[in-house]
Amino acid sequence: MSSRFTSISSKVTVMIIMASSLFALLTMLIQLLWNYLGAVGNARNEIHGYSELILPTLAQALWDVDRSLQQDLLSGMEQMPNVGSVELASRDGVYIKLGGEAQLGSQAQPGSEAQRGGESRRSADAVAEPVVLAVNYEGERIATLTIALDRSEIYSTLWHQMVPLLLGNALKTLAMAFVILYLLKHLIMKRLLALSSFADAVGLSEGARAVPALQLDRKNDEIGQVASALEAMYRRIRGDWALIRQQQRKLALRGRALSHTVERQDDMLKWMAQANQLLAEVSLRFLKASATDSAAELGFFTENLGQMLAVERVAVMEFGDGRVSYRGFWSPEPDAMPARDLLIDNLPALHHKFGQTRTVVIEDVEQICDSDPLEYRYLKQVGITSVAGFAITDGDTLLGVLAVSNLTAPLCWSPEKSAILTQFAAALNELWLRERREQRMLELQQELMRVNVKLAEEAVTDALTGLSNRRPFVERLSAEIFRTGALLMIDVDFFKRYNDSYGHLAGDDVLKRLAQLLKETLPKNALPARIGGEEFAVVIPGMDAEALTLLCRDLLDAVRILAIPHQGSHLGHVSLSIGAVSLEHCSSVRDAMGKADASLYLAKEQGRNTAVVNGSLSVLTVRQAD
Ligand SMILES: Nc1nc2c(ncn2[C@@H]2O[C@H](COP(=O)(O)OP(=O)(O)OP(=O)(O)O)[C@@H](O)[C@H]2O)c(=O)[nH]1
Incomplete structure (x- = not known):
């Protein structure tokens, strides 16, 4: 800006000097012209004045033909300053010319040419515009007096005036130029430079506000107005700029907040993806797990969940029989042990909250110091400062709790984490449902096995007496034939x-008592069976005929001792009839049973309360002595 103004200043200076010089020159020329005209006018006035003095005398001298006086008068006139020539032409033919060559036109006399030959050469215009006077005598014009001016003297005078004029005008021009430049510099250039500095100082990026110089601020002229306009524009632009900066800052803040939100959402989405992947893996493992390896799966689950959440404790607790028991536990400390099982009555508020809201987040246990003192005491006892718990439920039934907790720092929790932990709790419920289903299935299988065993037993057992029935008895008998x-x-x-x-x-009761008697009396390897309504059969491996006879007697004695009253019997008590055979003499089951039946029939024939051993072969009748 400064160099631009300096250039304008130089141009203005040159123009002012040129204009001043031209003006001074014009002034000088006008003054010279004015002096010239003044000198000519003065010369004419002097000539007219002098002529008025001498014209009466000259007219008298012409009248008197006094040549000498004429000559003197004319010489006197010719001696006047600025008079180039004096020429007198009378009506009587007098012609006198003094001074430079007269140019009288038709009045010029031929004889006067000789007089002009020796005259010094005066410039042709030295006699221009002559003063022509009439010489009158007694009212009659008798001659004409022509006086030519000598301009060379005027020119000489003017020439001599021109030098001081030139110097004077030059000085005036210089003075005027100096004054103009001084004024220009002080009134315009300095303020323009101040304005330029102010304009240079106007910078929106600068922190400090630009202020116009005082010489600009307080002047009510064009530059002051420009400065005021520039300052007003600067203030307005600065205001707008400040507004824009404010909006930019707001936008930047919103942008940063948005960026932060996007980053947080991005992190949360990554975390959710990781959590969902773990949830899918855990659900799959829970689905494949049998009841026996659910503990291992819970270990995998709690460890991975704890590492993903970066917490210090993960616990899976189950409610049952009024107790809270730890089903799973993980801690980054290898020797950390879960707290021992405790009574639900010791955590009544938490148990109630889990039943109501399903999710309980306690960011600082001190918050529940007054409201839930039992829970506060328990959490302080196990060293937990922050905990988030999620109910494991089956419909409305509260089964347990999945809890993550920290011992030192508060949990960094969020609704997304709560949502995913609720799903993990649901997966645990699925696992426990599977466990319960498997347990139920196991119980059903065991029940079925019991039923099957019972059915199998019933298939071979007489329901009333508990003895073997016919089929297994016949099979056993078949195996003992020939033995x-x-x-x-x-x-x-x-x-x-x-x-x-x-x-x-x-x-029926009698039948059962008799069956019990058989079990108690027979050898252990004997197989007693109920093969008819009131008919029993026994197969006894390894028993010879002698022992058989003794056994039959013992049986009859045992029944007698049992003394079941029987009013329809002549004995007055219940008695038995026995038909017995040794199997080594039998060829088949049919043969054996036929022989035994025959012996029994024989025993009946003998009056009952009788045993017949090998009746058809070696009849041995044993009569019970009454
Ligand atoms: N209480 C009861 N009675 C049965 C059962 N099975 C068969 N009886 C009865 O046993 C009786 C058998 O009678 P019988 O074949 O005539 O022989 P008995 O009266 O014992 O006469 P003897 O054998 O000649 O001494 C029948 O009246 C049947 O009803 C049973 O399971 N319970």
């Missing part, structure tokens, strides 16, 4: 009468 052993066919005497006398239920 040393015995077969007994036992029938209750007069049993129809007993039923008739005491009722069918009492008859």
Whole structure:
């Protein structure tokens, strides 16, 4: 800006000097012209004045033809300053010319040419515009006096005036130029430079505000107005700029906040993806896990969940029988142990909250110091400062809690984490449901096995007496054919009468008591069976005939001692008839059973309460002594 103004200043200076010089020159020329005209006018006035003095005398001298006086008068005139020539032409032919060559036109006399020959050369215009005067005598014009001016003297005078004029004008021009430049510099250039400095100082990026110089601020002229306009524009632009900066800052803040939100969302999405991946893996493992390896799966689950959440404790607790028991536990400290099981009654508020809201987040245990003192005491006891718990439920039934906690720093929690932890809790519920289903299945299988065993037993057992029934008995008997052993066919005497006398239920009771007696009396390797309504059969491996006879007697004695009253019997008590055979003499089951039946029949024939051993071969009848 400064160099630009300096250039304008130089141009203005040159123009002012040129204009001043031109003006001074014009002034000088005008003054010279004015002086010239003044000098000519003065010369004419002097000539006219002098002529008025001499013209009467000259007219008298012409009248008197006094040449000498004429000559003197004209010489006097010719001697006047600025008079170039004096020429007198009378009506009488007098012609006198003094001074330079007259140019009188038709009045010029031929003889006067000689006089002009020796005259000094005066410039042709030295006699221009002559003063022509009429010489009158007694009112009559008798001659004409022509006086030519000598301009060379005027020019000479003017020439001599021109030098001081030139110097004077030059000085005036210089003075005027100096004054103009001084004024220009002080009134315009300095302020323009101040304005330029102010304009240079105007910078929106600068912190400090630009202020116009005082010489600009307080002047009510064009430059002051420009400065005021520039300052006003600067203030307005600065205001707008400040507004824009404010909006930019707001936008930047919003941009940063948005960026932060996007980053947080991005991190959360990554975390959610990781959490969902773990949830899918855990769910799959829970789905494949059997009840026996659920503990290992819970270990995998708690460890991975704890590492993903970067917490210090992960616990899976189960409610049951009024107790809270730890099903799973993880801590980054390898020797950390979970707290021991505790009673639900010791955590009543938490248990109630889990039942109501399903999710409980305690960012600082001090918050529950007054509201839930039991829970506060327990959490302080196990060293937990911050905990988030999620109910494991089956419908409305509260099964347990999945809890993550910190011992030192508060949990960095969020709704997204709560949502994913709720799903983990649901996965745990699925695992426990599977466990319960498997347990139920196991119980059902065991029940089925028990039923099957019972059915199998029932298939081979008589329901009333608990003895073997016919089928296994026949199989066993078949296996003992040709071997040393015995077969007994036992029938209750007069049993129809007993039923008739005491009722069918009492008859059943008699059958059961007799079966029990057989079990107690027979050898351990014997197989007693109920093969008919009131008919029993026994196969006894390894028993010879002698032992068989003794056994039959023992049986009859045992029944007698049992002394079950029987009013339909002549004995007055229940008795048995026995048909017994040794199996080594039998060829088949049919043969053995036929022989035993025959012996039994024989025993009945003998009056009942009798045992017949090997009746058809070596009849041995044992009569019970009454
Ligand atoms: N209470 C009861 N009675 C039965 C059962 N099975 C068969 N009886 C009865 O046993 C009786 C058998 O009678 P019988 O074949 O005539 O023989 P008995 O009366 O014992 O006469 P003897 O054998 O000649 O001494 C019938 O009245 C049947 O009803 C049973 O399970 N319970």
